[in-house]
Amino acid sequence: MATKYPFVHVVWNDANSPGAALAYEPEDAPHAPVVVETWGFALKHDEAGVTVANELFEDGRYRGLTFIPAPMLVELTRMTLHVRKPKRIKVVEVSAPVSSVERLQAPIPQNTADRCQL
Numbered sequence: 205m206a207t208k209y210p211f212v213h214v215v216w217n218d219a220n221s222p223g224a225a226l227a228y229e230p231e232d233a234p235h236a237p238v239v240v241e242t243w244g245f246a247l248k249h250d251e252a253g254v255t256v257a258n259e260l261f262e263d264g265r266y267r268g269l270t271f272i273p274a275p276m277l278v279e280l281t282r283m284t285l286h287v288r289k290p291k292r293i294k295v296v297e298v299s300a301p302v303s304s305v306e307r308l309q310a311p312i313p314q315n316t317a318d319r320c321q322l
Contacts, residue, residue: 207245207260207264209245209246209247209257210245210246210282210283211243211244211245211246211282211283211284211285212243212244212245212246212254212256212280212281212282212283213241213242213243213279213280213281213283214241214242214243214246214254214256214272214277214279214280214281215239215240215241215277215278215279215280216239216240216242216272216276216277216278217237217238217239217240217276217278218237218238218239218240218276219237219238220234220235220236220237220238222234237276239278242256242258242270242272243256243258243283244256244257244258244268244270245257245258245260245266246280246282247266247269249280251274252273252274253271253272253273253274253276253277254271254272254274254277254280255269255270255271255272256269256270256272257269257270258270
């Protein structure tokens with residue numbers, strides 16, 4: 205499926221929010237951003253930031269949007285996608301041993317005594 209939007213790899217600093225249920229001493233509190241990597245289609249990239257979508261539908265719509273403000277961007281790299289040709293698979297026919305085929309064609313026993321003799 206073709207798209208006019210470039211596929212990108214974005215490294216960016218996200219806010220660090222370790223969770224409301226955790227308690228910290230002031231000197232132990234996290235005080236740095238979390239470095240995140242996002243891959244997807246750059247739908248818009250301007251002075252405000254970049255909007256990346258990670259899913260493309262058949263009808264041309266996108267889903268899984270992430271807006272990354274420009275001050276949080278660390279690195280944005282345009283990627284080139286190549287469609288690989290599927291590998292050829294060699295199909296080998298294997299015949300089953302005669303005894304297995306005969307057993308599959310044997311009639312199904314009707315009572316418990318017959319089942320035990322199999």
